[in-house]
Amino acid sequence: MDRPDDLLIRRARDGDTAAFGELVQRYQTRIYAVCLRILADPEEARDAAQDAFITAFRKLAQFRGDAAFSTWLHRIAVNACYDELRRAKRRPMLHAIGAADDDPRPEPGPPSRDPADEIAGTVDAVRALASIPEDFRVVLVLADVEDLPYEEIARVLEVPVGTVKSRVHRGRIALGKALSGEPPASSEASEEGR
Amino acid sequence: MTHPEELLAGYVDGSLSGSDRNAVDAHLQTCARCRTEVTAAGAARIALRRLPEPAPPDLAGAVTAELAKARSVSGTPRWYRYAGIAAAAVVAVAIVAALPKVGSGPETEERAAAASNAPAPTVGAADSLSSLTLELQQTDYDTAAVQALAGETARVAGPSEAAGVGAAVPVGTPQQAARARTCVAQAFPDFDGSPIRLISASFEGTPAYLAVVLEGPAPGRPADAVSIWVADHASCQPLSFTTAHI
Numbered sequence: 001m002d003r004p005d006d007l008l009i010r011r012a013r014d015g016d017t018a019a020f021g022e023l024v025q026r027y028q029t030r031i032y033a034v035c036l037r038i039l040a041d042p043e044e045a046r047d048a049a050q051d052a053f054i055t056a057f058r059k060l061a062q063f064r065g066d067a068a069f070s071t072w073l074h075r076i077a078v079n080a081c082y083d084e085l086r087r088a089k090r091r092p093m094l095h096a097i098g099a100a101d102d103d104p105r106p107e108p109g110p111p112s113r114d115p116a117d118e119i120a121g122t123v124d125a126v127r128a129l130a131s132i133p134e135d136f137r138v139v140l141v142l143a144d145v146e147d148l149p150y151e152e153i154a155r156v157l158e159v160p161v162g163t164v165k166s167r168v169h170r171g172r173i174a175l176g177k178a179l180s181g182e183p184p185a186s187s188e189a190s191e192e193g194r
Numbered sequence: 195m196t197h198p199e200e201l202l203a204g205y206v207d208g209s210l211s212g213s214d215r216n217a218v219d220a221h222l223q224t225c226a227r228c229r230t231e232v233t234a235a236g237a238a239r240i241a242l243r244r245l246p247e248p249a250p251p252d253l254a255g256a257v258t259a260e261l262a263k264a265r266s267v268s269g270t271p272r273w274y275r276y277a278g279i280a281a282a283a284v285v286a287v288a289i290v291a292a293l294p295k296v297g298s299g300p301e302t303e304e305r306a307a308a309a310s311n312a313p314a315p316t317v318g319a320a321d322s323l324s325s326l327t328l329e330l331q332q333t334d335y336d337t338a339a340v341q342a343l344a345g346e347t348a349r350v351a352g353p354s355e356a357a358g359v360g361a362a363v364p365v366g367t368p369q370q371a372a373r374a375r376t377c378v379a380q381a382f383p384d385f386d387g388s389p390i391r392l393i394s395a396s397f398e399g400t401p402a403y404l405a406v407v408l409e410g411p412a413p414g415r416p417a418d419a420v421s422i423w424v425a426d427h428a429s430c431q432p433l434s435f436t437t438a439h440i
Contacts, residue, residue, distance in 0.1 A: 025254040029250050032251070049250070053257045116246040135434060140238070143207070165199075165203045167437070172236075176235055
């Protein structure tokens with residue numbers, strides 16, 4: 001019943017979108033969770049995860065199987081998240097260019113949240129995670145949310161294992177500080193309290 | 195004191211082997227700084243482990259519908275939009291690579307000359323260079339640009355080349371340079387390297403200091419990595435960090 005990834009990958013590579021749909025079904029929970037924790041916005045996470053799967057389908061011919069499919073897919077998803085973060089940053093800039101000088105820029109609304117976080121009382125942790133630098137956030141999501149071993153994170157991010165370890169440690173310290181109420185590290189601080 | 199930086203992550207999440215764990219335990223007995231770090235890191239890991247797994251939207255349905263649409267409609271498939279973004283990223287990398295490496299001025303030239311006498315860059319080599327120049331750049335860096343700068347610096351792999359005397363770039367006063375270094379150290383508790391370049395620029399629109407540091411296995415040993423530490427100009431909070439191996 002449970003067909004191995006290899007078989008589905010082969011079929012998808014031949015253009016079988018239903019086989020690829022089965023692969024998406026298999027990985028969507030993990031990939032969506034990665035995107036949601038990196039981007040901290042359900043809609044952006046949905047877009048990034050969807051873009052990641054579509055990119056994966058398009059690039060399937062290049063997947064040689066020298067890395068695990070899951071590792072390869074995580075790499076594409078992290079890159080899709082970086083793309084989404086860049087787009088999100090450009091949005092206010094584009095708005096400023098398009099708006100007349102005397103046209104006040106609308107205040108950004110409160111960030112949307114995943115309902116599960118409201119129930120679990122983890123909204124503060126999500127906010128703290130969103131306040132630390134992106135590179136720290138990405139590595140912590142892979143290490144402490146996804147529980148990937150350091151060697152696999154190194155393959156996902158294409159950086160040396162030593163870099164992963166030191167980035168995880170520094171990221172955890174930054175997150176620990178944010179959780180204990182020290183001011184967030186970036187300009188995102190101004191979003192709160194609106 | 196040398197801190198077991200690469201072991202502390204594994205210590206916190208329990209992935210260390212027994213002997214490494216014992217070594218860290220012994221270090222923690224005598225090092226208050228690492229004890230504080232381990233406590234903060236442990237709290238962060240617990241908070242992340244408690245996050246609930248979100249229910250994903252129906253991506254399988256959306257993706258297969260999108261693929262079918264891209265195939266049947268003669269219009270541009272959705273993913274082609276990203277060709278432009280990829281191109282923009284390449285341009286950004288090219289711009290950073292083409293940036294003048296450092297300002298002119300007597301201090302810089304002295305530094306470059308001193309550095310060029312050294313056979314190979316070693317960790318802590320910049321210590322002997324008492325005055326460090328603060329480059330004043332108009333560049334707005336983002337994560338990719340900082341990574342590109344780290345990669346570029348790692349490729350040339352030495353203070354003399356990294357500090358190569360390029361076109362005239364304005365430089366700050368020694369006081370400004372000292373403030374920049376202090377600010378980066380305040381942002382990152384474990385920043386104890388001596389930067390080979392200090393840059394005042396902006397990071398994603400926020401005025402920021404960038405410190406470029408050569409790192410290695412031990413003081414006096416050849417550097418094997420370049421790290422870039424980015425701190426908020428005003429609040430001295432961390433903004434970004436990246437490493438590239440030489």
